[in-house]
Amino acid sequence: MIRIRVLEDTIARRLAITVGLAAAVTFSLLQLFFMFGGQWAKPNIEQTGLLEQVATVVRMLDAAPAPDRPALADAARTNSLRFDWHARGTPIATALDNGHYREKEVAAGRSFLASSLGNIPTRFAVFQEDNPVSLTPGLPYDRSRYPNAYFLGLRLSDGSWILCIALDRLWGFYATQRIILQLATLAAWIVIVSLIASRQLSRPIERLAAAVRRFGEKPQDAGIIETGPRELREVARTINGMQAQIQRFIAYRTTMLAAISHDLRTPLTRIRLRGEMIDVPEQQKSLFRDVDEMQIMIDGALAFFRDDAAGENSMMFDLPGLLTTISYDYVDQGHDVRYEGPAKLAYVGRLFALKRVFSNLVENAIKYATPPLITLSQNTEGDYLVSIIDNGPGIPEAALSHVFEPYFRVDKSRNRASGGVGLGLTSSQAIIKSHGGDIEMRNRPEGGLEVRVFLPGQVCAGQTPPRGTARALP
Structure with missing residues (x-):
């Protein structure tokens, strides 16, 4: 058992091997210096x-x-x-x-x-x-x-x-020169050994930190690979256990809330049927309005939970084609929604989830401002930026930091039938972040609102989308 522990990959073992190799290399170089250093290797x-x-x-x-x-x-x-x-x-x-x-x-x-x-x-x-x-x-x-x-x-x-x-130089460096050379060599080796040792220790820690960040962005992802020294494997194993518990909690929560929302439809239906028997038109109208509002809230909650629990697989698709299709759909409905950007760009992601996101953003612009302009650009690193730009009144600056909160509504006076329940943007943000991206809103100086969606690029076809930490929008 002791022998197995000694051979096991640990931080202490890596450090000892690094220091041992550094000492061996130093000794070898000194021997080579004395063998081939000529007169400079001679005694002072x-x-x-x-x-x-x-x-x-x-x-x-x-x-x-x-x-x-x-x-x-x-x-x-x-x-x-x-x-x-x-x-x-x-x-x-x-x-x-x-x-x-x-x-x-x-x-x-x-x-x-x-x-x-x-x-x-x-x-x-x-x-x-x-x-x-x-x-x-x-x-x-x-x-x-x-x-x-x-x-x-x-x-x-x-x-x-x-x-x-x-007749020839019988001595090497003088004492002062030798001391300076020894100190310089020692300093160089200290720096080199420190860099190698720190790299040996920091690399698995960096990988672990990146995996933890990915887990923070998408708890449903696969667990952290348990590699590296024993201490870090134990940390990864503990995090994987915590991740499994969080995933079970999310699954239970989503299932419970979806079931509650679904079950509420039955009493709402009974209330509507009983409302048909009310003889007073004003009360009947008020009751039906309340029932419709509750129905909209339930439908919105169900849609949000459905997105949260969705298991849609990633696929490669034409991102400009998706945005163009959304644009044409609204043009067919009589709205002047235009697309500007590349004709073809491949992207790997959840097609239908992203379609719901961009459709929701365009619909919000049409409903509360003007038919928007959809733009797509790609930077030198291969990352994508989709902008939804309208010419409406914009959003109060104080509300910009809250628009993605659940059930938040900019205009509290809007009824549920016209303004939804405040889960659309929350759901959109969750979908974008699950792709490793980010979303933000900002008022344009010339007027109107711009919604910017950042999506990290893919390196090759067939890969799953990145689940890493969302990168900041430029």
Whole structure:
């Protein structure tokens, strides 16, 4: 059981694997650097023992009599390091005296040897082959064979010079440079590992968040796929259980309310029959008006619940064709409803539900304003915008934020026969949001009302419409 737990996909395991891989990659890169980094991968100059060797030879030559110094310098030579002593006034000593050197390199050489030599050298000369002093005849090395030699000259108190020549660079980065490189490498790896680790952890969380948003928009959708680390799978499983309970609640509520609305038709029918027996025309007329109003309310409620519980499948259809058909239907009834937009555009959605939405919006415009203009446009991302534009009086600004609330009516004085029960726009909004879109109303500056319906585009035929979070209207 413990072994299974260790192998199970968890957030802690992902983090440990990421850190472990980062450490392994870092170690591998360091090994590659030391193998193929050339001279830069060598130890710094303090760790090579070169400074101690130079200091020893300089102290020895300084203490020896002048006649013995050439032989001692020659004896101190190695395969990679040359020592040479030049008396005062010789060509090489004169060249060293008159040479010009970079102050930064001289200061570095002095600092490296100050603790070992004290005040023995009265002057330092540090240079490379780009310095004219390196061209002085008689230097004890082959220039063509060692083109990258380093030179260190130390003048003794008697004016003579000890010249140390490193035939090749025997050291890597200096200590300060090495620390800067290590800090830069460490910072880079911290950033890289942090990005990889955060991505490994954030990606399943982002997927879970997107699935939860889809669930918030359409509780009837399929449950969240239980993938990712164990902790997130448990969260998804809990949300799926909650979603199942909400779906059952919605189903029970819809069924109950639809049954109540349906059952109310029977007593209404009996009331109408009994009203036929009333002899007073005024009371009979008033009773029939109330019965008709209740009938309209019941029919509207039944239509709303029917839309809420509808299981219509999505299909691909021609959206401009649907809008054109709605336009022609109202033209046949004598209303000047026009369509402007593309001739053909494929869309995947619930055809009959969307037809009820656009028909309801056009009918509202005809009933309360003027026959509208229907426009359709598509942006660069493939999303659709359907606008229903009329030239009527518009809607009070205070009412725009409430028009989609159930049973809300802008004009409270309208009777039910002419104004409905206030569920048409609520139902339309629910249908549009189930397609992942949004709907809004706004008064036009030049007068009239514009209803804007946003529908997200589809990527290919045969796909179900997106059930994600509704995106804001542009």
